[in-house]
Amino acid sequence: MSSSVPPWRSTAPAAMSSAFPPAAAPAYTPVQARRSLAHHTKPTNGMVPSQPTQSASPDTEGRARVEFPPPVRSYVQRCFAPENQVASVSIPEMQEKLRHVITEAAQNNKLGLIDWERLPLPQTMVQNERNKILANPSSSNWASSHPASPGDATRKRKSTDGHHSETGSPPWRKANRNRFEDRVTHPTTEKKPRITLDQSSKSKANLEMRRKRFEGVAGGGNSPSSPAGSPMRAADADQGPVVGRCQTLEKNYFRLTSAPNPDSVRPLPVLQKALDLLKRKWKQDGNYGYICDQFKSLRQDLTVQRIRNEFTVVVYEIHARIALEKGDLGEYNQCQTQLRVLYAQQLGGHPTEFKAYRILYFIYTRNWTAMNDALADVTAEDKKDLAVKHALDVRSALALGNYHRFFQLYLDTPNMGAYLMDMFVDRERLSALATMCRAYKPDVNIRFITEELGFESDEQTARFVLDNSSEELLEERNGAVRLLTGKAGSLFDQAKAAAHRVVDIKGQI
């Protein structure tokens, strides 16, 4: 990866290269580990403010691409209007708050419900929060941390807490609330609160933890000297999805074990460019290992930022097609499962094409329970689609043992279905041969088998027969090779049974 430095890397902002030593820049894990250490060592603290400032603008750009209703847009415009600016609240702080408000609304599908005309501007919210902290002196931290206290900021926190008390609380919520990230990724930090906990009374430790938790929101007010620091902390304590700040196009895939770090997550515009790059690279190099890894990280970035739109569909569709082409059915199945959810939300894409693949896939895996579900998914409208109709016909031909029809369909498969059918066509050839050997006596011309079972030539047919039985079954007579069906006995039945053993594919549900 470091051997060829792509042009975009050299254009990376100066802030970035100053923050990270160049050697560490390309790979992501080492950077992450370093950052977590930096959390508690003083000298690196200085780098923290520099990042949000440089990433704030692409951030809002990314958001702006999502379709927002006009009232939201005008609300945002009012936020940035010069006459509405408050001296004590810096622009980054305001932006952070605004992002908070909109993300939360979008997440909860309340974009259309909130009265944007009357909602206080983010700068006002920040001020209110500060006033509240001033009104409650630090000794009464208890009171301010009670969810009962009114106000926009606390209301928001309350909703998090409320969610948490319910059992179905998603992991990232728990993580943020318990500062899970601190505990998991920085083992050294865990000791400190433990020691204080042993020394001081329990309630004091609780107070300490509350204060720490509060720093995320109130930090901006308490230390106005580092205003840009607050978005950074707020992102940690954030309740919503991550908003990425990473500008790198390529990124290796790593399985997440803790809350994602916004610095290593790419926002939508970057992801779009990344996809173009990947498409180009796939065409040029065709290196599947690399492409698959890149797509997985792309999907991960989409997920942690909860981006669900046409672009998401496109990413999954392309990855699914590439995986199909390479016969990587595990990966294909993951994409297919996700696509099913995405199509259900009417985000565009090619639902019928993939419904057809899904049916063919379940034929291959012989998962009848899932097949029943897939059939239930097919609507009357879908059945008019060529690919869906084809897949349904394939399924029914196989269910009835109609190999004649099956191989006609095989030779005329739309889209990329042939990649899937190739996976089980030999299996079905054995089934067909088992049937034919039982029914035809005393022999048949091999030409007939070639035509019925979609072989390319008599040679290929003969090879297939020899591979799966014995050579006594073939006999040359009057210039034609004949298959002695009468002598086949149960040879093909055995081969068929072996080929039909349960298919096990990694990643299968």
Added chain:
Amino acid sequence: MTSLGSLAPAFKNAYLNGSGPELAAVLTPIAPSEDPGRLRSFYNFSTAEYLSKDLSYGLFHGKSLKLPKAEQAAWVDIFAAYWEAIGEILRCEDRIPGASVIAVFNAWKKVANALIRGYSGPAGIPAWTLPCLYTVGKYMRTFAINADLEAASQGSAGFGFQDDIAADVEKNANLEEAARVINRMFTLCLSDRAPLEESRKWGIYNMTNLLFKTYFKINSVGLTKNLLRAISASSADLPPPEVFPKSQIVTFEYYVGVIHFLDENYTEAEEHLTYAWKMCHRDATKNRELILTYLIPCHLVTTHTLPTKELLAPFPRLEKLFRPLSNCIRKGDLVGFDQAMSDGEAEFVKRRIYLPLERGRDIALRNLFRKVFLAGGFDEPKEGQSPVRRTRVHVNEFAAALRVGTSTSGRSRIDIDEVECLLSNLIYKGLMKGYIARDRGIIVLSKGGSAFPGTGV
């Protein structure tokens, strides 16, 4: 102040009588019809602060009921959780803002957990109280389903650290949670090592059935296999099924049958479903209908038999579901069969019987070809011998039969190769006896009345 209403005497009586069902009735989250205010008066008798004191006084004060200290504490815990849950239920009933079915479910789950602790912990609640476990489990399932509906209507969205968008797993989040708790109840019953007379093993089929029901609902039929494995592993220690209440065994056998059915093990499925069918109470119409829904397709696949009019007479819905298809199969009407399949598709798929029913087409085909054979008549009788059916039939005759009815519908033409393919399938599956002599274009059928086994010719 500290009067539990009718609840305390009911509890004491049930305990003194040693009656599990009576005790379970006390733990029901629905007020009995003769005392509609019971829940409310029970909830109003105390406050969160004095709850445990009030409960231990109300339930165990006096000389009538003496229980070991640990068991008393367990019941106080159970009823404390129950009190909380009743509070949530009443809040829902009163439509107090902020009340939610999710809260009811979560509170009820605590009742279940307190109960499980009561059985497994030092309190050692005796096994005769097991009906409490079913009752609590049963209502937990109901509350969970309602909670999921409520969550879905609120459109909550949650995410884990997954690489992909969380699928529709959340749709059943509460029910899945309930399934986990019921699974603990299952283990609680199965793993009890007490002597059989006082063992919780007697609760095993009831808990299993509840769990089956839940797994089917959350579409995780695969998980039922674990239960079956666990039961069969300890089958030596379990009382034989015959000594359990019939209702429990019938339900159990039905589910086991359906599980095999979904795996396409129709022979095993038929065995279990037949057992359930024979044992099922004859007035349990709905259950009998459910059993038949799967037993009829089973029979079609395994023995090629169709349901009679008499069998389906008490079940008009099944008659409607299966009759058109059965008629077409009987007549060998392929066009009608395809039409009936596509007409009933939505319903068949919903009931998961589409795939086995589709196999009925082979039987329809067999019946059609049998007609061709019969129409072929007899060979010239040899002198002094009874006439013999013509057993050499030209492929074209079968092809003609297939074209009947299809010419008008404008379906794709049927070529001879496909006819041969259909014939060879019937021969392979044993529905027809004979062979295809391709070079001569004829089918040589078996002589002596076995050309179509089981049909008399």
